[in-house]
Every structure is written in structure tokens, then in C-alpha cells.
Amino acid sequence: MSGTSAHWTVGDATIGRVDEVVLEGQGSWLLPDATAELVAGQPWLDPSATDDGGDIRLSVHSFVVDIGGTRIVIDTGVGNGKVRDNPAWNNLDGDYLPRLGDAGFDPDSVDLVINTHIHRDHVGWNTTLREGVWEPTFPNARYLVARTEWDYWSAAALSEDQQRMFADSITPIRQAGQYELVDAQTPVEIADGVELIPTPGHTPGHVSVRISSAGETALVTGDFLHHPVQLAHPRLCCGVDIDPAVSERTRETILSTIADTETLLLGSHFTHPTAGRVRSTATGFVLVSAAAIP
Template sequence: MTAETGTGAHNHIPTWSVGDVAIRRVDEIHLPPQTGPWLLPGAGPEVVARAHWLRPDFADEQSVLRLASHSFAVEVNGLRVLVDTGIGNGKQRANPAWHNLDTDYLGRLTQAGFAPETVDLVVLTHLHTDHVGWNTRERGDSWVPTFPNARYLATRTEWDYWAGVDMDEARCQMFRDSVHPIRDAGLFDLVDVPAEGTEIVPGVRLLPTPGHTPGQVAVEVRSHGESALITGDCIHHPVQLAHPGLGSCVDIDTGEAATTRQRILRSLSGTRTLLLGSHFPPPTGGRVVPQDNAYRLVPAAPDSRV
């Protein structure tokens, strides 16, 4: 699987209905096959092969994981909310799969009805490179906010952590080109998220999911008794439903991340809540059901009601 960088791949915008709210997946790229072994080193082919339900959607015939980068666009009560902004175009990155991308993400976003100037709120589940990249775009020699009329929202815990840690140069570069410009423009807001979560607009709540990063959140959407949960990186891939203890190589606290994942999966198991993975490849969404002392994902096709 290779990165999609062409302009002809957005004839259809996958959409899920949650009550009277539409959640649209806005694709950036499919990540290359080496991403899985790097990101989830404990999910080797023998581990993946034991969860037969992962193939063919979430793993290939060699039991190599499929992963993707995308945003979720949600219109609720007239507000256009974008959850995470991917990797971004033209940015200097240490990871070759993220370096100097040239995708039609903004074209797909516009086709979804979210032209950049119409976005009201950008929710950043956490401040990692592949979740903040389209915060900004290049104009001349500068990086300027992609969504000039939006507020960008992250948790105070997340900001405080990165503000106090000694970052390597690659992460400093990401903050310089994708975070500091929105803060300098006065568009960056910080929110405190208690254990029970907090509602940021009617029908949209942030739920704390620490471990991958200290201030990471998942995003819950509710409407007319139906609900969906956008994972952020508390769950990178459906293989972690079968093996909730599987950690990511970039988790800051692997133990806390596993505890968070177990809590989230336990709360969703057997419910009608739609789980939407921030890096799950198509079909991307599904419902969590118990299986073999753990869980599995039953896919929910886009354009179907929850």
C-alpha cells in the first residue's frame, strides 16, 4: 500500500449518520506498509493472523497492518467542526512517509462541504505531527493558519506537557510550522478536561484518554440518542481490540495507554456507539463486541445510520 498523492481519489466522501449529525471522513493518505511494524511492533504477522476478522480490510493477506491518515468533519447545530488535521503538505519531516507531502486534502475537505474559510472549530486530539499538519499552509516564506475563521482547541494538559519537555529538533520543527503560527495568530485555545469529560459545543464532548500523550482526548458526538467516538490515538488500529495491551512505539506512558484503551473498549463493548478510528483504514468505523476475552470490531459501512 502506498501513499495516495493524486487528485482523483475524492469522488466520494465517506459519511456516517449519528442522529441528525453527519460525520465525514476526509482522507489525506494511506500510510505505507512499513508503518504498522514501526508503530505497533508487538503486532507481528503471527499476532495479526490469529485475529482472522482483521483481513482483508484492516490487514493484508500477509497479515501486515493497514493504516491511514484522515480527519473527521462534523456539522452540528450549524457549526463546522474538524477533528485533527493530518500531516500537511510541503512540510519537512523526519519520517519519510510524512515528508514533503503533496495531497489533495483541501480539495476533499472542500468537497465535503468544509471549505477552509467555513470551518468554525478545529479539535486537536493531541499535539503529534500527524494530527496537526494542516493547521497551517505555506504562503510565501511563512506558515499561516489554514482555517483563518476557526478556533483551534487542545487541552491545557497537552500544551503544558510539551511546553515543559525537552523536544528533539524534529518535534520543535513541527511546533514551529504547525502549532506556533496558530497561537501567534490568536486562534489557539486551551481547555481543561475533567475525568468525566467536557462538552465543547452542544452534542460534542471531549473525553480524557491519557497515555499516548498526557493530554490526549477522544471526541464523542451525540444526537437523538445515538453516539459515535472518534479515537484520536488511544486506539491506533483494530488489532488493539483483539490485544488491548498492545502499545505504540510512540506512547509516552505505555501502561497508562493500555489502561485507557481497556476502559474505552469496556465502555463501548456491546453498545450501539460507533467507533471511528483516527488511523483505521476503510471501512474506518464499527461497533465493539466482545470476543475471546477481548474485543473485535464489526464494521459499519459509511452512508448507514448508527
């Protein structure tokens, strides 16, 4: 993987992180029970995980994967020029595409785009505005989402903001014939060494992405985890989880399954360390950093 993007190797696969925006002052609605006192009680957390006032800090980024010649983008952030209710996401004008290039990923070279779920900070760079028209950012890619996820949102009563998201980030992909629904109620392989793993709760069809190569494994979380403090406190739920009880069970099941293994966990909203290995302690789980390759 060329350029300056930090990355990790998993067997013969390479996983890079492409940053878009850091979120601060969002903890009150994202993880309302993650108080400054509770977070401060986890001394293993990296200082970047909180702001100066102790509120949680999150990152919006994509993961890019090169495995066996297949090139994949996992989640596409907020996007430039998207009108959004959240001021932190509204009408961004960032350098995501140059950062993508730094990671060695020309948009034309991407084979697959995975939307772990249909939320505004995970689908934005699905499209780019060109001469007043939203067009696929990745013109040669298949865009994948779980069928359960699509079925839920296509039948839901959408807010105006959600309607804008569909209009600028989802509908153009469908009209281009590039959007594909995947039956992912059980793990399903979408490319050699790449599986979608059902991790529901945050949304009904939410999936995570498991990458396996040469005996090594990584798991890209999506939003079954938002912040590493949830390893220590899996009962901490996101304020917009559609089914908090299912979300909690998903966290406990996945973390228990990968704890004390060599599975590399990559947090879709973690600041630093973005990646690490889950370890059990007497009081809960912690994340032990896996340093990125500069």
C-alpha cells in the first residue's frame, strides 16, 4: 500500500485507514452514559480517546483493504457538500479523496464498497457531486449492504435529513446499477478471505467485516462499537441504537469470542489506537494497541 496512510498487515492482506473528520462534543447523544468519570476510570484508554473535558472523542474514517488483488473500501464517511442536520457533518469540504490517494487507492481501482449500515457518517462518499449531479465516487465498484438493512430503511418513516441522505448517497448508486443487497443473517463470504458478519442492534441489518489471510484474522467493527470504553462497559449503548438490548448482546458475544485471541480489532470510530487485540481482565475487556505501519 503506497502513500502516507497508516496501515496494518493481516497475513497477505493490507488494511489502511483513510481519515475524514474528528468528532468532539458528540458524547451526550452518541454514548450518553459514558460520563467523564466513567471514562476516566479506564487508565488504559489512549489520551486521544477524550477531549480536555473528558468527553469522548471519535474519528470518522474509512478502511481500505487490499487482499488477493481485490480492493475494498469499508464505509465511506460523511462526504463533501452533503446538507446534514448535525453541524459536525454539514457541508464538509475536506481532503478525503487526496487521503484516499495517499493510501494508494484511486477511486477507479476499487472493486467493492461495503456500507456496514445506512447511517449518514458511513455512506457519504458513496457519491461525489459532479456538475450538479451526485455520481458514484467509485465508478467500477459493487456497493454492498445487507438486505435486512435495506428492507428496514426502505420501509421506515424517514426524517428530512435521512431523506436527503438517501437522495444524495444511496439512490444515485441504485440508479447506476451498482448497489447490491447481500443476505447476511449468517456470515457470508463476499470475496476470497472477506466475510460480512451480522452484528445487529445499532441497526437491524448492521454488519461487521472479517478479513482472513494466511492464518491471520481482523474484524472491522462498524458501529457495534463506537468507542473503546465500550470494551470495558459493553452495556454502554449508543443513543441512536435501534435495539439497545440486541446491541448489548452483540457486543458481549463478539468481544467474548475474540478476547485473548490474535484477532485484530479495528474500530470504525476509534481514534488511537485504531486497532488492537482484545484482552480479558478481572474487571472487563481492554484493547491492547497494535501499532500501525507508517
